Amino acid sequence: MAIDAAPTRTLPFLRKLTRHARIPVNAFEEAGTQANGDLVRLHMGPFRPYLVTHPDHVQHVLARNQPNYVREGMFWDPLAPLLGEGILSDGDSWAESRRILQPLFTAKYVNSLAERMAEIITELIDETVVPGRPFDVAKGVSAIVHPTIVRLFFGAKISVADINRLVPAYDVAVTAKAIRLVMPFVPDQFPMPGDQPFKKAIKAIDEVVYPRIRQARMTDGEGDDVVSRLVKAREDIAGAEGERRIRDDLVAMHGASTETSATALTWAWPVLQAYPQVAAKLYEEVERVVGDDPVTTSHLPDLVYLRMFVQELLRLYPPGWILPRKALQKDVVGGVTVEAGSTVMLSPYLTHRLPRFWDRPLEFDPERFAPGEERSHRYAYWPFGAGPHVCLGQHLFMMEAPLLIAGILRKYRPVVHHDGPVTPRLASSLRPVAGLSMTLVPVERR
Ligand code: HEM
Numbered sequence: 001m002a003i004d005a006a007p008t009r010t011l012p013f014l015r016k017l018t019r020h021a022r023i024p025v026n027a028f029e030e031a032g033t034q035a036n037g038d039l040v041r042l043h044m045g046p047f048r049p050y051l052v053t054h055p056d057h058v059q060h061v062l063a064r065n066q067p068n069y070v071r072e073g074m075f076w077d078p079l080a081p082l083l084g085e086g087i088l089s090d091g092d093s094w095a096e097s098r099r100i101l102q103p104l105f106t107a108k109y110v111n112s113l114a115e116r117m118a119e120i121i122t123e124l125i126d127e128t129v130v131p132g133r134p135f136d137v138a139k140g141v142s143a144i145v146h147p148t149i150v151r152l153f154f155g156a157k158i159s160v161a162d163i164n165r166l167v168p169a170y171d172v173a174v175t176a177k178a179i180r181l182v183m184p185f186v187p188d189q190f191p192m193p194g195d196q197p198f199k200k201a202i203k204a205i206d207e208v209v210y211p212r213i214r215q216a217r218m219t220d221g222e223g224d225d226v227v228s229r230l231v232k233a234r235e236d237i238a239g240a241e242g243e244r245r246i247r248d249d250l251v252a253m254h255g256a257s258t259e260t261s262a263t264a265l266t267w268a269w270p271v272l273q274a275y276p277q278v279a280a281k282l283y284e285e286v287e288r289v290v291g292d293d294p295v296t297t298s299h300l301p302d303l304v305y306l307r308m309f310v311q312e313l314l315r316l317y318p319p320g321w322i323l324p325r326k327a328l329q330k331d332v333v334g335g336v337t338v339e340a341g342s343t344v345m346l347s348p349y350l351t352h353r354l355p356r357f358w359d360r361p362l363e364f365d366p367e368r369f370a371p372g373e374e375r376s377h378r379y380a381y382w383p384f385g386a387g388p389h390v391c392l393g394q395h396l397f398m399m400e401a402p403l404l405i406a407g408i409l410r411k412y413r414p415v416v417h418h419d420g421p422v423t424p425r426l427a428s429s430l431r432p433v434a435g436l437s438m439t440l441v442p443v444e445r446r
Pocket of ligand 1: 087258261264384385390392393394
Protein backbone atom coordinates (compact mmCIF):
# COMPACT_ATOMS: atom_id res chain seq x y z
CA MET A 1 0.00 0.00 0.00
CA ALA A 2 1.40 3.43 -0.95
CA ILE A 3 1.64 5.69 2.04
CA ASP A 4 1.11 9.42 1.66
CA ALA A 5 3.12 11.40 4.15
CA ALA A 6 3.75 15.08 4.68
CA PRO A 7 7.38 16.30 4.80
CA THR A 8 8.67 16.11 8.36
CA ARG A 9 9.43 19.34 10.18
CA THR A 10 12.83 19.22 11.91
CA LEU A 11 13.54 21.50 14.86
CA PRO A 12 17.13 22.45 15.68
CA PHE A 13 17.57 20.89 19.09
CA LEU A 14 21.27 20.82 19.93
CA ARG A 15 21.27 24.63 20.07
CA LYS A 16 18.30 24.54 22.44
CA LEU A 17 20.06 22.00 24.63
CA THR A 18 23.18 24.15 24.78
CA ARG A 19 21.11 27.20 25.67
CA HIS A 20 19.25 25.29 28.39
CA ALA A 21 22.23 23.20 29.51
CA ARG A 22 21.30 23.59 33.17
CA ILE A 23 17.63 22.72 32.73
CA PRO A 24 17.34 20.47 29.65
CA VAL A 25 13.61 20.00 30.29
CA ASN A 26 13.23 23.61 29.13
CA ALA A 27 14.76 22.71 25.77
CA PHE A 28 12.09 20.02 25.41
CA GLU A 29 9.40 22.43 26.54
CA GLU A 30 10.46 24.94 23.92
CA ALA A 31 10.45 22.22 21.25
CA GLY A 32 7.00 21.08 22.46
CA THR A 33 5.63 24.61 22.16
CA GLN A 34 7.04 24.96 18.64
CA ALA A 35 5.70 21.57 17.59
CA ASN A 36 2.29 22.40 19.13
CA GLY A 37 1.11 18.81 18.83
CA ASP A 38 2.58 18.13 15.37
CA LEU A 39 4.94 15.23 14.95
CA VAL A 40 8.41 16.73 14.44
CA ARG A 41 12.01 15.55 14.39
CA LEU A 42 14.59 16.96 16.77
CA HIS A 43 17.93 17.73 15.18
CA MET A 44 20.58 16.44 17.59
CA GLY A 45 23.48 16.08 15.18
CA PRO A 46 23.47 12.61 13.67
CA PHE A 47 20.64 11.60 15.97
CA ARG A 48 17.15 12.81 14.96
CA PRO A 49 14.42 11.37 17.13
CA TYR A 50 10.75 12.03 16.47
CA LEU A 51 8.85 13.93 19.13
CA VAL A 52 5.32 12.65 19.76
CA THR A 53 2.99 14.79 21.87
CA HIS A 54 -0.49 14.89 20.30
CA PRO A 55 -2.90 12.57 22.15
CA ASP A 56 -3.92 10.86 18.87
CA HIS A 57 -0.28 10.11 18.12
CA VAL A 58 0.36 8.94 21.70
CA GLN A 59 -2.57 6.55 21.33
CA HIS A 60 -1.18 5.28 18.03
CA VAL A 61 2.34 4.61 19.36
CA LEU A 62 1.48 3.28 22.83
CA ALA A 63 -1.72 1.42 22.07
CA ARG A 64 -2.94 0.94 18.49
CA ASN A 65 0.35 0.08 16.83
CA GLN A 66 2.24 -0.70 20.06
CA PRO A 67 4.06 -3.85 18.83
CA ASN A 68 5.93 -1.66 16.34
CA TYR A 69 7.36 0.55 19.08
CA VAL A 70 9.72 -1.27 21.40
CA ARG A 71 11.72 -0.33 24.48
CA GLU A 72 15.09 -0.64 22.83
CA GLY A 73 17.75 1.65 21.56
CA MET A 74 20.01 4.34 22.84
CA PHE A 75 17.91 5.23 25.87
CA TRP A 76 17.00 1.78 27.12
CA ASP A 77 20.15 -0.17 26.27
CA PRO A 78 22.38 1.56 28.87
CA LEU A 79 19.83 0.62 31.56
CA ALA A 80 19.63 -3.04 30.49
CA PRO A 81 22.19 -4.27 33.09
CA LEU A 82 19.93 -2.87 35.81
CA LEU A 83 16.52 -3.77 34.43
CA GLY A 84 17.40 -7.16 32.90
CA GLU A 85 14.93 -9.04 30.76
CA GLY A 86 11.75 -8.72 32.76
CA ILE A 87 8.83 -6.35 33.03
CA LEU A 88 10.78 -3.30 31.84
CA SER A 89 12.10 -5.02 28.72
CA ASP A 90 10.01 -5.74 25.64
CA GLY A 91 8.89 -8.50 23.29
CA ASP A 92 8.50 -12.06 24.57
CA SER A 93 10.39 -11.66 27.86
CA TRP A 94 8.27 -8.62 28.78
CA ALA A 95 5.02 -10.40 27.78
CA GLU A 96 5.95 -13.36 29.98
CA SER A 97 6.67 -11.07 32.96
CA ARG A 98 3.48 -9.08 32.45
CA ARG A 99 1.50 -12.36 32.41
CA ILE A 100 3.06 -13.29 35.75
CA LEU A 101 2.94 -9.87 37.42
CA GLN A 102 -0.43 -8.50 36.36
CA PRO A 103 -2.47 -11.00 38.40
CA LEU A 104 -0.37 -10.09 41.45
CA PHE A 105 -1.64 -6.53 41.32
CA THR A 106 -5.28 -7.37 41.99
CA ALA A 107 -7.33 -4.74 43.82
CA LYS A 108 -7.40 -7.03 46.87
CA TYR A 109 -3.63 -7.40 47.05
CA VAL A 110 -2.99 -3.71 46.34
CA ASN A 111 -5.42 -2.81 49.14
CA SER A 112 -3.63 -5.10 51.56
CA LEU A 113 -0.28 -3.58 50.54
CA ALA A 114 -1.76 -0.11 51.06
CA GLU A 115 -2.87 -0.97 54.59
CA ARG A 116 0.62 -2.10 55.46
CA MET A 117 1.98 0.96 53.67
CA ALA A 118 -0.14 3.27 55.84
CA GLU A 119 1.44 1.83 58.99
CA ILE A 120 4.99 2.04 57.61
CA ILE A 121 4.51 5.63 56.40
CA THR A 122 3.15 6.74 59.80
CA GLU A 123 6.16 5.14 61.53
CA LEU A 124 8.65 6.68 59.12
CA ILE A 125 7.15 10.18 59.37
CA ASP A 126 7.48 9.94 63.15
CA GLU A 127 11.05 8.66 62.87
CA THR A 128 12.40 11.03 60.24
CA VAL A 129 10.67 14.41 60.66
CA VAL A 130 12.35 16.88 62.99
CA PRO A 131 9.84 19.74 63.39
CA GLY A 132 11.22 23.22 62.86
CA ARG A 133 14.53 22.08 61.36
CA PRO A 134 15.19 22.75 57.63
CA PHE A 135 15.95 19.70 55.48
CA ASP A 136 16.54 18.84 51.83
CA VAL A 137 13.07 18.14 50.37
CA ALA A 138 14.16 15.38 47.97
CA LYS A 139 16.17 13.61 50.67
CA GLY A 140 13.40 13.95 53.25
CA VAL A 141 10.74 12.50 50.92
CA SER A 142 13.09 9.78 49.79
CA ALA A 143 13.83 8.85 53.42
CA ILE A 144 10.15 7.92 53.70
CA VAL A 145 9.34 6.60 50.21
CA HIS A 146 12.36 4.35 49.63
CA PRO A 147 12.27 2.38 52.92
CA THR A 148 8.47 2.09 52.56
CA ILE A 149 8.81 0.41 49.18
CA VAL A 150 11.73 -1.76 50.33
CA ARG A 151 9.75 -2.98 53.33
CA LEU A 152 6.65 -3.65 51.23
CA PHE A 153 8.58 -5.49 48.56
CA PHE A 154 10.94 -7.46 50.78
CA GLY A 155 8.75 -7.96 53.84
CA ALA A 156 9.60 -7.57 57.50
CA LYS A 157 12.59 -9.90 57.23
CA ILE A 158 14.83 -7.43 55.43
CA SER A 159 17.48 -6.05 57.79
CA VAL A 160 18.10 -2.37 58.41
CA ALA A 161 21.65 -2.84 57.07
CA ASP A 162 20.25 -4.21 53.79
CA ILE A 163 17.71 -1.36 53.54
CA ASN A 164 20.57 1.09 54.07
CA ARG A 165 22.50 -0.53 51.24
CA LEU A 166 19.62 -0.85 48.80
CA VAL A 167 18.20 2.65 49.08
CA PRO A 168 21.30 4.62 48.00
CA ALA A 169 22.23 1.95 45.43
CA TYR A 170 18.85 2.39 43.72
CA ASP A 171 19.19 6.12 43.88
CA VAL A 172 22.49 5.91 42.02
CA ALA A 173 21.33 3.23 39.58
CA VAL A 174 18.27 5.14 38.36
CA THR A 175 19.97 8.52 38.12
CA ALA A 176 23.55 7.70 37.04
CA LYS A 177 22.61 7.30 33.39
CA ALA A 178 20.52 10.48 33.22
CA ILE A 179 23.17 12.26 31.22
CA ARG A 180 22.70 9.68 28.46
CA LEU A 181 19.02 10.52 28.32
CA VAL A 182 19.74 14.00 27.00
CA MET A 183 22.83 12.89 25.06
CA PRO A 184 21.56 9.67 23.52
CA PHE A 185 23.83 10.09 20.50
CA VAL A 186 26.91 9.18 22.62
CA PRO A 187 27.64 5.48 21.95
CA ASP A 188 27.43 3.12 24.92
CA GLN A 189 31.12 2.16 24.54
CA PHE A 190 32.12 5.79 25.11
CA PRO A 191 32.63 6.23 28.88
CA MET A 192 30.46 8.87 30.54
CA PRO A 193 30.32 10.12 34.14
CA GLY A 194 28.00 7.84 36.01
CA ASP A 195 28.99 4.60 34.29
CA GLN A 196 31.21 3.32 37.14
CA PRO A 197 28.83 4.29 39.98
CA PHE A 198 26.08 2.58 37.96
CA LYS A 199 28.06 -0.70 37.85
CA LYS A 200 28.81 -0.54 41.57
CA ALA A 201 25.17 0.16 42.37
CA ILE A 202 24.00 -2.90 40.43
CA LYS A 203 26.51 -5.05 42.29
CA ALA A 204 25.23 -3.74 45.64
CA ILE A 205 21.59 -4.33 44.62
CA ASP A 206 22.29 -7.89 43.47
CA GLU A 207 24.17 -8.67 46.68
CA VAL A 208 21.03 -7.86 48.67
CA VAL A 209 18.37 -9.14 46.28
CA TYR A 210 19.69 -12.60 45.36
CA PRO A 211 20.07 -13.89 48.95
CA ARG A 212 16.56 -12.63 49.76
CA ILE A 213 15.14 -14.48 46.74
CA ARG A 214 16.97 -17.68 47.74
CA GLN A 215 15.69 -17.37 51.28
CA ALA A 216 12.09 -16.92 50.03
CA ARG A 217 12.51 -19.93 47.72
CA MET A 218 13.64 -22.11 50.62
CA THR A 219 10.41 -21.31 52.47
CA ASP A 220 8.33 -21.80 49.29
CA GLY A 221 7.33 -18.15 49.08
CA GLU A 222 5.56 -18.04 52.42
CA GLY A 223 4.51 -14.52 53.35
CA ASP A 224 2.67 -11.73 51.62
CA ASP A 225 5.47 -9.42 50.54
CA VAL A 226 6.16 -8.89 46.83
CA VAL A 227 9.26 -11.16 46.75
CA SER A 228 7.31 -14.06 48.24
CA ARG A 229 4.48 -13.52 45.76
CA LEU A 230 6.93 -13.51 42.87
CA VAL A 231 8.69 -16.62 44.13
CA LYS A 232 5.35 -18.42 44.25
CA ALA A 233 4.39 -17.23 40.78
CA ARG A 234 7.72 -18.47 39.36
CA GLU A 235 7.72 -21.87 41.04
CA ASP A 236 7.86 -23.55 37.64
CA ILE A 237 11.36 -22.28 36.78
CA ALA A 238 13.96 -23.84 39.06
CA GLY A 239 17.58 -22.95 39.72
CA ALA A 240 19.60 -19.98 38.59
CA GLU A 241 17.34 -19.18 35.62
CA GLY A 242 14.32 -18.83 37.93
CA GLU A 243 16.32 -16.69 40.34
CA ARG A 244 17.46 -14.40 37.55
CA ARG A 245 13.93 -13.88 36.27
CA ILE A 246 12.63 -13.05 39.73
CA ARG A 247 15.58 -10.68 40.22
CA ASP A 248 14.92 -8.89 36.91
CA ASP A 249 11.25 -8.31 37.67
CA LEU A 250 11.86 -7.34 41.25
CA VAL A 251 14.65 -4.90 40.49
CA ALA A 252 12.76 -3.38 37.54
CA MET A 253 9.60 -2.95 39.61
CA HIS A 254 11.51 -1.53 42.50
CA GLY A 255 13.28 0.96 40.22
CA ALA A 256 9.96 1.87 38.56
CA SER A 257 8.27 2.51 41.88
CA THR A 258 10.76 4.35 44.08
CA GLU A 259 12.19 7.03 41.81
CA THR A 260 8.78 7.88 40.32
CA SER A 261 6.95 8.05 43.67
CA ALA A 262 9.69 9.99 45.44
CA THR A 263 9.97 12.48 42.61
CA ALA A 264 6.23 13.09 42.35
CA LEU A 265 5.94 13.60 46.10
CA THR A 266 8.85 16.03 46.17
CA TRP A 267 6.87 18.45 43.98
CA ALA A 268 3.93 18.62 46.39
CA TRP A 269 5.59 21.06 48.79
CA PRO A 270 6.79 23.83 46.46
CA VAL A 271 3.38 23.67 44.78
CA LEU A 272 1.57 24.12 48.11
CA GLN A 273 3.73 27.15 48.80
CA ALA A 274 3.13 28.66 45.34
CA TYR A 275 -0.68 28.18 45.47
CA PRO A 276 -1.92 29.26 48.92
CA GLN A 277 -5.60 28.87 47.98
CA VAL A 278 -5.04 25.27 46.95
CA ALA A 279 -3.06 24.72 50.15
CA ALA A 280 -5.84 26.20 52.30
CA LYS A 281 -8.44 23.86 50.75
CA LEU A 282 -6.20 20.87 51.22
CA TYR A 283 -5.37 21.70 54.85
CA GLU A 284 -9.07 22.12 55.59
CA GLU A 285 -9.87 18.72 54.05
CA VAL A 286 -7.09 16.87 55.89
CA GLU A 287 -8.10 18.52 59.16
CA ARG A 288 -11.76 17.61 58.64
CA VAL A 289 -11.26 14.03 57.41
CA VAL A 290 -8.19 12.89 59.35
CA GLY A 291 -7.88 15.29 62.28
CA ASP A 292 -5.39 14.05 64.85
CA ASP A 293 -5.56 10.35 63.99
CA PRO A 294 -2.93 8.38 62.06
CA VAL A 295 -3.96 8.24 58.39
CA THR A 296 -5.33 4.88 57.27
CA THR A 297 -6.74 3.58 54.01
CA SER A 298 -10.25 4.12 55.42
CA HIS A 299 -9.69 7.90 55.14
CA LEU A 300 -8.82 7.76 51.46
CA PRO A 301 -12.32 7.80 49.92
CA ASP A 302 -13.08 11.06 51.77
CA LEU A 303 -9.84 12.80 50.80
CA VAL A 304 -11.35 13.86 47.47
CA TYR A 305 -9.50 17.14 47.03
CA LEU A 306 -6.20 15.50 47.91
CA ARG A 307 -6.73 12.97 45.13
CA MET A 308 -7.45 15.83 42.68
CA PHE A 309 -4.31 17.58 43.94
CA VAL A 310 -2.18 14.47 43.28
CA GLN A 311 -3.65 14.06 39.79
CA GLU A 312 -2.83 17.68 38.98
CA LEU A 313 0.66 17.20 40.42
CA LEU A 314 1.18 14.33 37.98
CA ARG A 315 -0.16 16.46 35.13
CA LEU A 316 2.34 19.28 35.56
CA TYR A 317 5.20 17.16 36.90
CA PRO A 318 4.91 13.62 35.55
CA PRO A 319 8.04 11.87 36.88
CA GLY A 320 8.47 9.72 33.75
CA TRP A 321 8.65 12.86 31.65
CA ILE A 322 10.10 11.18 28.58
CA LEU A 323 9.36 7.74 27.17
CA PRO A 324 11.55 6.61 24.32
CA ARG A 325 10.74 3.84 21.85
CA LYS A 326 12.39 2.36 18.78
CA ALA A 327 10.25 1.93 15.63
CA LEU A 328 10.71 -1.56 14.21
CA GLN A 329 8.99 -0.91 10.86
CA LYS A 330 8.31 2.19 8.85
CA ASP A 331 5.03 3.76 9.91
CA VAL A 332 2.94 6.87 9.32
CA VAL A 333 1.84 8.83 12.37
CA GLY A 334 -0.24 11.99 12.02
CA GLY A 335 0.59 12.06 8.31
CA VAL A 336 4.35 11.95 8.96
CA THR A 337 6.57 9.04 7.98
CA VAL A 338 8.45 7.45 10.86
CA GLU A 339 11.48 5.61 9.52
CA ALA A 340 12.20 2.02 10.57
CA GLY A 341 14.88 1.83 13.28
CA SER A 342 14.41 5.44 14.40
CA THR A 343 13.82 6.68 17.94
CA VAL A 344 10.44 8.06 18.91
CA MET A 345 10.21 10.15 22.08
CA LEU A 346 6.89 10.51 23.82
CA SER A 347 6.47 12.93 26.67
CA PRO A 348 3.52 13.15 29.05
CA TYR A 349 5.13 16.38 30.29
CA LEU A 350 4.59 17.97 26.87
CA THR A 351 1.20 16.39 26.14
CA HIS A 352 -0.04 17.63 29.52
CA ARG A 353 0.91 21.20 28.59
CA LEU A 354 -0.66 21.38 25.12
CA PRO A 355 -2.95 24.45 25.01
CA ARG A 356 -5.18 22.63 22.51
CA PHE A 357 -6.16 20.15 25.19
CA TRP A 358 -5.67 22.03 28.42
CA ASP A 359 -7.13 25.35 29.41
CA ARG A 360 -4.48 27.55 31.16
CA PRO A 361 -2.03 24.61 30.89
CA LEU A 362 0.71 26.07 33.07
CA GLU A 363 -1.57 26.89 35.99
CA PHE A 364 -1.82 24.40 38.85
CA ASP A 365 -5.55 23.78 39.26
CA PRO A 366 -6.80 20.56 40.91
CA GLU A 367 -10.39 21.44 39.90
CA ARG A 368 -9.63 20.00 36.45
CA PHE A 369 -9.91 16.61 38.13
CA ALA A 370 -13.07 17.30 40.12
CA PRO A 371 -15.45 14.33 40.01
CA GLY A 372 -17.60 14.59 36.87
CA GLU A 373 -15.14 16.82 34.94
CA GLU A 374 -14.71 15.53 31.39
CA ARG A 375 -11.29 14.97 29.82
CA SER A 376 -10.74 16.66 26.41
CA HIS A 377 -9.15 13.48 25.02
CA ARG A 378 -8.53 10.08 26.57
CA TYR A 379 -4.81 10.34 25.82
CA ALA A 380 -4.42 13.99 26.86
CA TYR A 381 -3.44 12.77 30.36
CA TRP A 382 -1.16 9.78 30.71
CA PRO A 383 1.30 10.12 33.62
CA PHE A 384 1.27 6.32 34.04
CA GLY A 385 1.83 5.52 30.37
CA ALA A 386 -0.84 3.82 28.28
CA GLY A 387 -1.61 0.68 26.29
CA PRO A 388 -0.12 -2.74 27.08
CA HIS A 389 2.82 -1.22 29.03
CA VAL A 390 0.62 0.91 31.29
CA CYS A 391 1.99 1.23 34.82
CA LEU A 392 1.29 -1.70 37.10
CA GLY A 393 1.69 0.43 40.22
CA GLN A 394 -0.67 3.31 39.52
CA HIS A 395 -3.30 2.27 42.05
CA LEU A 396 -0.65 1.67 44.66
CA PHE A 397 0.78 5.14 44.05
CA MET A 398 -2.69 6.73 44.17
CA MET A 399 -2.90 5.35 47.71
CA GLU A 400 0.72 5.97 48.71
CA ALA A 401 0.61 9.66 47.74
CA PRO A 402 -2.42 10.68 49.86
CA LEU A 403 -1.18 8.54 52.76
CA LEU A 404 2.13 10.38 52.77
CA ILE A 405 0.82 13.89 52.09
CA ALA A 406 -2.04 13.65 54.59
CA GLY A 407 0.31 11.90 57.04
CA ILE A 408 2.50 14.98 57.04
CA LEU A 409 -0.24 17.62 56.81
CA ARG A 410 -2.20 16.26 59.74
CA LYS A 411 0.72 17.39 61.94
CA TYR A 412 2.75 19.96 60.02
CA ARG A 413 2.67 22.87 57.58
CA PRO A 414 5.47 23.07 55.00
CA VAL A 415 7.61 26.18 54.56
CA VAL A 416 9.78 25.88 51.44
CA HIS A 417 12.93 28.00 51.42
CA HIS A 418 13.09 29.12 47.82
CA ASP A 419 12.48 32.39 46.00
CA GLY A 420 10.67 32.31 42.66
CA PRO A 421 9.36 29.33 40.73
CA VAL A 422 10.89 25.92 41.41
CA THR A 423 12.24 24.45 38.17
CA PRO A 424 12.97 20.86 37.15
CA ARG A 425 16.56 19.66 36.81
CA LEU A 426 18.41 17.04 34.83
CA ALA A 427 17.56 13.56 36.01
CA SER A 428 16.01 10.49 34.46
CA SER A 429 12.82 11.51 36.23
CA LEU A 430 11.50 15.04 36.62
CA ARG A 431 13.16 16.13 39.87
CA PRO A 432 13.00 19.68 41.22
CA VAL A 433 16.20 21.76 41.42
CA ALA A 434 18.86 20.28 43.68
CA GLY A 435 19.20 21.57 47.22
CA LEU A 436 15.57 22.65 47.65
CA SER A 437 14.98 22.82 51.39
CA MET A 438 11.95 23.15 53.63
CA THR A 439 10.90 23.20 57.25
CA LEU A 440 7.89 21.41 58.70
CA VAL A 441 6.17 23.55 61.29
CA PRO A 442 3.80 21.82 63.78
CA VAL A 443 0.10 22.64 63.28
CA GLU A 444 -1.35 24.58 66.16
CA ARG A 445 -4.65 23.10 67.28
CA ARG A 446 -7.06 24.95 69.53
C1 HEM B 1 4.16 8.47 40.54
C2 HEM B 1 4.30 7.17 40.45
C3 HEM B 1 4.49 6.44 39.15
C4 HEM B 1 4.54 6.92 37.88
C5 HEM B 1 4.43 8.35 37.40
C6 HEM B 1 4.74 5.78 37.02
C7 HEM B 1 4.84 5.88 35.64
C8 HEM B 1 4.95 4.80 34.79
C9 HEM B 1 5.00 4.90 33.37
C10 HEM B 1 4.94 6.19 32.55
C11 HEM B 1 5.11 3.64 32.88
C12 HEM B 1 5.15 3.23 31.40
C13 HEM B 1 6.55 2.95 30.94
C14 HEM B 1 6.62 2.66 29.47
O1 HEM B 1 5.60 2.64 28.78
O2 HEM B 1 7.75 2.44 28.97
C15 HEM B 1 5.17 2.76 34.00
C16 HEM B 1 5.34 1.40 33.91
C17 HEM B 1 5.48 0.61 35.02
N1 HEM B 1 5.33 0.97 36.35
FE1 HEM B 1 4.95 2.78 37.06
N2 HEM B 1 4.81 4.65 37.76
C18 HEM B 1 4.65 5.01 39.09
C19 HEM B 1 4.64 4.18 40.18
C20 HEM B 1 4.80 2.83 40.11
C21 HEM B 1 4.77 1.96 41.27
C22 HEM B 1 4.49 2.38 42.71
C23 HEM B 1 5.04 0.73 40.80
C24 HEM B 1 5.11 -0.49 41.68
C25 HEM B 1 4.71 -1.60 41.47
C26 HEM B 1 5.22 0.81 39.34
C27 HEM B 1 5.50 -0.23 38.50
C28 HEM B 1 5.54 -0.15 37.12
C29 HEM B 1 5.85 -1.29 36.25
C30 HEM B 1 6.15 -2.69 36.68
C31 HEM B 1 5.80 -0.80 34.93
C32 HEM B 1 6.07 -1.58 33.63
C33 HEM B 1 4.79 -2.08 33.02
C34 HEM B 1 4.99 -2.76 31.69
O3 HEM B 1 5.85 -2.38 30.90
O4 HEM B 1 4.27 -3.74 31.43
N3 HEM B 1 5.06 2.11 38.98
N4 HEM B 1 5.05 3.48 35.17
